[in-house]
Amino acid sequence: MTLRQKLLLVALCTLALPVAGWLYVRQMETLLREGQAQALVASARAMARSLVVVDAPLPPAGPAWYVQPSNVPITIDGYGDDWAPLSPWAQPLGQHARLMLAEDSHWLYFYVDVRAGQRRRADAGDRLALTADHLIVSIASGDDAQRYLLASAAPGPTTAIALDPEAGVLPDRINAQWQEDGGGFHVEFRLPRGLRLDHFGVGVHLAADGDPEPLTADNRPLLDFSPALSQELSRLAPDGVRVRVVSPDGWLMAQSGKLALPDQPLAERPGWFASLIYRSLVATRLDDAGAWAEDVPRIDLPEVRRALEGKPSTAWRVGEARGSVVLAAAMPVTIRGKLHGVVLLEQPSRAVPLLANRALFGLLIVSFGVLLVAGGVLLLFATRLTFRLRRLRNAAERAQDNDGRLDGPFPLTDATDELGDLARSFARLFEVVGGYTDYLRTLASKLSHELNTPLAIVKSSLDNLDHAGLPAEAEPYLARARDGVARLGALVRAMSEASRMERAIAAAEAEDVDLAEIVRGCADGYRVLAGGRRIDTSLPDEPIRMHVSPELIAQALDKLFDNAVSFTPADGWLRVTLSPTPDGADITLANQGPSLPAAMQGRLFDSLVSLRDKATPGEAPHLGLGLYVVRLVAERHQGSASACNIEGGVAFTLHLKGMARQRLA
Incomplete structure (x- = not known):
């Protein structure tokens, strides 16, 4: 991972800021909702x-x-078609039946649906009616009460017979309709609203159950929507709040107000995106809107059920209008320890989502702004730091490419930070290495100068010994001494020559030439010197114009050719290749012959290094200066020299970039 990537990763850690802000906004939104819920609960209480x-x-x-x-x-008519809209709120009646009651301006309607797999039929006037399937209907108005026996031996009209003595205005019989199907029977009848009934009871008795009490009925008071209670609620209800009173069974008894939001400018209303952000990222415990918003006769909500258990409760739901929420608070109504219903307050609002969204968006904008600034600053810092490190790296590589000598002043030595300390340490190190390298470069010329006088003394001494007339047995030793002096003198001359070549190469002048013509001319000249060896050339069709020294290029090729011929068999091959590169050109001379030892590939271009066999007495020694000259020529052209093994031989390559152009004063 690069330094820039690491700093980018550090910059991403600032994402903790918007995350912390998001958690803070959620907590703030929760506190706002809790405060509003407590206020609404206090109003409900x-x-x-x-x-x-x-x-x-x-x-x-x-x-x-x-x-x-x-x-x-x-x-x-005994059928339930007219009761279909009311069937979702049918009231259970025992284990086998359900009851529905309805009213209009004139009548109270009753519908009993009984599920019975086995039937025993008898009319109400039959003495066996109480042992057959029958209903006991009980009605009460004030102090008057009456019970009726309702049974039928066949589907159709039937009459419910009074069981008790005459009770004031209550009728002595009730006309009804009895219908049957494969799963049971239905009973439907009606009573005038003028009776002012306040209690109603019904008992379902099936012969198959063996009921021991065939005259009982489940008596309960009758409830309906109360306009008087609704009017009372309208006087007590706070503004902007819908109030509903629910009976202990969950039935709606009274209602006042509507879920209407206050008028708000269109620009301040949250859009769909803000609403989505609020519901997805900010809001918690927010239920979907459902039947709670409709005018239904029975309200079955979790908060109402908890209130019916005697516990005040609140709930938050999504409002009907976009970007709104509804807070509901349910409070039990008790009189002398008995539960008489639940007061349900519902308050719509856009304030909480709007405040939360504004806080969240503001915080996110600031957080991402800080993130962008921090990331940009870190990126700039990483870029500058990377650029300075690359300058140090390039300076070190230039020093290494130039055999330890610095190419100009070392960068960043005047910086006051840690990189400046590192640059100054590198500068001191390379100054010492450069001085030692310069000493090694001049060592050969110094040694050659210092060794000339002792060699002359030794040589003259050997000449004097030869004239002095030594015994015959000493002649071989004298010859070997002369040969050693000759070899040592050749080494001294070679060292002097190497120093002269370095100075000559450094002083060579460049010109703009076609490199392909130089290589082609050299290759044509080598054919005469190659003997039976085959020379192949691979040159580009287009000219390669470069600013080089033609004499140095030819000298380097001569050294490479001389080296290649000495290792190539008499019937072997040589190949000269010139190929352009993005920043210069490569000249490769390959030859057939033995491979290079792996340990020597990095030292071939050093001075006084040779792979040829040691010279025999009387022959001139191979001093290993040819490839050293090749390296000096390549470096003079801002390039390098390399060697590698290829299939069946070896390839030496000159990587040239051209000589620097000198500016005219």
């Missing part, structure tokens, strides 16, 4: 107490039968 204090017509404690309003008259 105050309203519940007020309803008790003003003696409002609250529903009675305990279970009751709820009478639902009907918009159209119901036909009494």
Whole structure:
């Protein structure tokens, strides 16, 4: 991983800032909602107490039968077609039946649906009616009460017979319709609203159950929507809040207000994106909108169920309008320890989502702004640091490419930070290495100069010994001494020559030439010197114009050719290749012959290094200056020299970039 990537990773750690801000906004939103919920719970508690204090017509404690309003008259035919809109709120009646009650301006309607797999039939007037399938209907109005026996031996019209003595205005019989299907029977009848019934009871008795009490009925008070209680709620309800009173069975008894949001400028209303952000990232415990928002007769909500258990409860839901929420608070209404219902307050609002969204967006904008600034600063810092490190690296590589000598001043030595300390340490190190390298470069010329006088003394001494007339047995030793002096003299001359070549190469002048013509001319001249060896050339069709020294290039090729011929068999091959590169050109001379030892490939171009066999007495020694000259020529052209093994031979390559152009004063 690069330094820039590491600093970018560090910059990404600043993402913890928007995450922390998001958590803070969520906590803030939770606190705002808790505060609003506590305020609405306090309002619901105050309203519940007020309803008790003003003696409002609250529903009675305990279970009751709820009478639902009907918009159209119901036909009494024993079938449930007219009751279909009310069937979702049918009230259970024992284990096998359900009851529905409805009312209009004139009548109270009753519908009993009984599920029975086995049937025993008898008319109400039959003495066996109490042992057959029958219903016991009980009605009460004030102090008057009456029970009726309802049974039928066949589907169709039937009459419910009174079981008790005459009870005031209550009728002595009820006309009904009895219908049957494969799973049971249905009973439908109606009573005038003028009876002012306040209690109703019904008992389902099936002969198959063996009921020991065939005259019992489940008596409960009758409840319906109360306009008087609704009017009382309208006086007590806070503004902008819908208030509903629910009976202990969950039936809607009264209602005041609507879920209407206050008028708000269109520009301040949250859009779909803000609403999505609020619901996805900020809001917690937010239920979806459902039947709670509709005018249904029975309200079955979690907060209402908890309130019916005697525990105040709140809930948050998504509002009908985009970007709104609804807070519901349910408070039980108790009188002398008995539960008489629940007060349900519902308050729509855009304030909490709007405040949370504004805080979140503001915080996110600031956080991402800080993140971008921090990332940009770190990126600039990483770029500058990388650039300075690359300058140090390039200076070190230039020093290494130039055999330890610095190419100009070392960079960043005047910097005051840690990189400046590192640059100064490198500068001191390369100054010492450069001085030692310069000493080694001049060592050969110094040694050659210092060794000339001792060699002359030794040589003259050997000449004097030869004239002195030595014994015959000493002649071989004298010859070997002369040969050693000759070899030592050749080494001294070679060292002097190497120093002269370095100075000559450094002083060579360059010109713009076609490098392909130089290589082609050299290759043509080598064919005469190659003997039986084959020379192949691979040159580009287009000229390669470069600023080079033609004499140095030819000298380097001569050294490479001389080296290649000495290792190539008499019938072998040589190949000269010139190829352009993005920054110069490569000249390769390959020859057939033995491979290079792996340990010597890095030292071939050093001075006085040779792979040829040691010379025999009387022959001139191979001093290993040819490839050293090749390296000096390559470096003079801002390039390098390399050697590698190829299939069946060896390849030596000159990597040239051209000589630097000198500026005219």
